[in-house]
Amino acid sequence: MEKRLSELKVGEKGIIVRIEGSGFTKKRLLDMGLVKGAEITVIRKAPLGDPIEFLLKGYNLSLRKKDSDSVYVITEEGAENGV
Template identity: 50%
Template sequence: MQKEENMKVLKDVKVGEKATVRRLHGEGPTKRRIMDMGITKGVEILVRKVAPLGDPMELNVRGYELSIRKADAEMIEVEE
């Protein structure tokens, strides 16, 4: 995936900050898995924790807690 200059992805969001999903990148099964976890366009995400090495990230999405890998977080374009 080619990252645009001003594009912000979920991996860049700091602990305690909220962001809104703008767009999902990725193909087929990977994109479908992210959507099946409840991460879809327009949804608000709160970053709760990030593991010491950055993997995984713990999120609050639609009222539940979710952990995702850094690689998946890079495919989720967000705006604050």
């Protein structure tokens, strides 16, 4: 099932399928390694849900919720079901 990166729960993994938006923000996300096919895991969320810390390609990455709303992933559950 495709969902926003910000919707994943702590400990949940996803595979990046697309990034919405254009311009500087999209380029910055791509430069940080948020590319199609990359596996990403939620490590922790701040008490109010912003920022969110992820594990991506062996490093920890913190993103604001606004930025993580632009990234879409499929969960392992969705991938197994062919979504």
